[in-house]
Amino acid sequence: MAEVTLPDGSKLEIANGSTAMQLAAQIGPGLAKAALAARINGQLTDLASPISCPAVVKIITSKDSEGLEVMRHSCAHVMAEAICSIWPQTRLVYGPAVENGFYYDIDLDEPIRPSDFERIEEKMRQIANGKSHFVRTEMSKAEALKKLAGDKYKTDNINRADGDVISFYSHSDAFEDLCRGPHVPDTGKIGSFKIMSVAGAYWHGDPTQKMLQRVYGTAWPSKKELDEFLHRLEEAKRRDHRVLGKQLDLFSFNDAGPGFAFMHPNGMIIWNSIVEFWRSVHDKYGYREIKTPIILNEELWHKSGHWDNYKENMYFTRFDEAGYAIKPMNCPGGCLVYNNRKHSYREFPLRVAELGLVHRHEASGVMHGLFRVRQFTQDDAHIFCTPDQIRAEIIGVIELTFELYQAFGFEDFHIELSTKPEKHIGTDEIWETATKALKDALKDKDIDYKINEGDGAFYGPKIDFHVRDCLKRSWQLGTIQLDFSMPERFGLVYTDKDNTEKTPVMIHRAVLGSFERFIGILIEHYGGNFPLWLAPEQARILPISEKTNEYAKIVENKLKGANLRCGCDISDEKIGAKIARAHADRLPYMLVVGPKEAQVETLNLRIRGANEQKTIGIGEFIDATARKIAEKEIDLAIVG
């Protein structure tokens, strides 16, 4: 007999050499049924593994995230068998579990189409119903290489594996795959699954290698959870800024300019509201604002280093026998403004902001609504300062950044620091100094951060700000980039205390990143339900019938006089239809007016998302909304 310690600290006697499965059965039949894998002394393993005692053992079920992963990985194997049985010439490459599912990369010249998914799933169901056991066999690396000689993908996987023990898993005579494991006990335990999509993927992510087919699937412990997942996808689709942008008439795209967004009047209200707020915060933090030309002589881009590092993504044009480039960044223009006159250390730190319109020719396949465009407005700024001002300036930017994010209801953010990339300009010494300055500032602010080695901009290291939206998705928004190279290239100088000319430090920074993208993120974050201060139409007056149109117009004028963005629905519809439409348009406030309200000059208020009404005076409504707008309140409820 041997002693096993369970996660709750309790101890259990088991027969020597018992497997994890037997242990689960000993604990209870429910657990045995739910068991998918085990963690023995910290090692995730198959249920068939014998327990060498004494041991700390945890039985893993689909309730554990790692259980779900094991299940999905097993499901990937079952899918692989299904695909191989339909297309015997398939060569398997690699099939891991990923967030919400799994995929399997395969090398098969015949393209798998969505119309094939059903028969793959059918075959998978057959395999699952067979409930055949996953069987692990082990051998040495050399043996495995011999066994799979000629299979370049699996040979490669073996060579990449750690340790000398190579394992294979089979769950039928017809199917065996090189795999680290672990797996669920049998194919009946792969849950409810669905093939989601198929896409191309390069082997090892290397574009010079063969394009493989990547078949994506998802798997969940139960049909109910699968359905819930599919439903969540539908929900996310409803929040999709491309869909809402169309529905709410915020922006559009046109074949005439792929990747160039057309902002509509409703979208511009959101845009301008953000700009106005952005300006007020920048003013508070001591920034001045400039605007530099979109098209500048090509020479400038040679000087800045962009031509060498980025020309394949830049737009060029020629006229009057001279070459010009459409700016992909604002900094060279900012440098020209700086150089327009002499500067003294007394002016420093000099904080210069620019809402700069930049163009970057992104590859056609990467464009995505407002998230990835070829023309966008950066909320850029360049800070010119002395080296000993860096730390304080970085701290100032961090504070400004948090203030802006919080106004939009983003509370959850984290910071990443990126270091020198392979493709870079400037000496190692300069890079080291710059990176240290960023680290020091973060340390001063007592901020935790993650380091991304080799992910910096070509001209300097950077700090990136990431926020999580209400769906817990992470977005990179802001960035602070130190640049000791550009000032030198442009010959920027300032006169120091000792009356000598020195080179200033330049800090590039953006907070929202791209306005286009930020608005896209906001649309999805709010699901189209904008807070009052951003809503294109803040209130709509809905007269019960034509008889109250006149009073409705009077109310409309009063609200407009109070700077509220409001409309009036005098269509020939019944009140129910007017309300339904206002809801579809995501109106924060619906103001129903009929003879009753007209008589005592009140409004019947209905708030977006709340299925209740109350009567409120016009003045009271104006005061309440004015306060909410000023405070940028997200909650629409009007109390009192």
Next chain:
RNA sequence: GCCGAUGUAGCUCAACGGUAGAGCACGGCUUUCGUAAAGCCGGGGUUGAGGGUUCAAAUCCCUCCAUCGGCUCCA
């Protein structure tokens, strides 16, 4: 840029070799209504573009463009 899929009315979609349709939206009329979509009538399409096959193409084939899902990329 690469792989795959998809482009039909303003929007969402149907028709899948044989006269292009519906709902919503839009216009007109009726209705004047009390809290999530009243009724009738009407206008609207060289089916993304170009070429080909066919007696006949939205439908099949080719090229291009765009979009979608991924891959790669994002200074």
